[in-house]
Amino acid sequence: MDQDSDGMADVDDAVDRMQHEWSRLRPDLSFTSLGVIHRVLRASRLILEASDAFLAGYGLTRGELDILSALRRSDEPLSPTSLAQTLLAPRSAITMRLNALQARGLLSRSANPTDGRSSLLVLTDSGTAFVDEVIPAQLAFEDALLAEVPPGEIEGLAGRLRALTSVWEQGRGH
Incomplete structure (x- = not known):
């Protein structure tokens, strides 16, 4: 992740925003796992949504x-x-x-x-x-x-x- 002029990380996606917001609120905690888990969950939901839309053409x-x-x-x-x-x-x-x-x-x-x-x-x-x-x-x-x-x-x-x-x-x- 890149940093902008004030040293803060550029926000690239919704998960980056979550991590940034939580880090601001709770700097005492590590939100590294959130970056992995939430991206896997988001990817799963996006894939299932797209797959279901595609398969609807087959009635599945x-x-x-x-x-x-x-x-x-x-x-x-x-x-x-x-x-x-x-x-x-x-x-x-x-x-x-x-x-x-x-x-x-x-x-x-x-x-x-x-x-x-x-x-x-x-x-x-x-x-x-x-x-x-x-x-x-x-x-x-x-x-x-x-x-x-x-x-x-x-x-x-x-x-x-x-x-x-x-x-x-x-x-x-x-």
């Missing part, structure tokens, strides 16, 4: 695409519980999305032979074809979101984010 939300993608990648049927754990989504959100996707004929449920209270999920043939249509378009959309980032920086950023999420996920027991 990002959460629904995540479910369809997980089922497409799996060699075996998945349970709603395993989907919720994999996607870090509340079970109620998974159930709502599953109901909508099943109503569209994109997935089917069958009884879980090892747990009578649960079901197993698989994509239907039309669900598989739909995912195979949407994924290339979604990847092109995501590439466009990152188009302004120099290619060499994307892998570095991915590595740093992997390091953060790995630490957090290990702390959760995953």
Whole structure:
């Protein structure tokens, strides 16, 4: 971050402004973590908002695409519980999305032979074809979101984010 003529840091974005304002109010505290955490949260929200707007053209939300993608990648049927754990989504959100996707004929449920209270999920043939249509378009959309980032920086950023999420996920027991 650059400094202006009075020695104060130039404010570059909303998070810089937050850090600057908090530092002014509470100079006894370090707001370094705020710079990382709030940028990750803001990036997540901006990505989800843009992704949902893009996927609306397919009648999907990002959460629904995540479910369809997980089922497409799996060699075996998945349970709603395993989907919720994999996607870090509340079970109620998974159930709502599953109901909508099943109503569209994109997935089917069958009884879980090892747990009578649960079901197993698989994509239907039309669900598989739909995912195979949407994924290339979604990847092109995501590439466009990152188009302004120099290619060499994307892998570095991915590595740093992997390091953060790995630490957090290990702390959760995953």
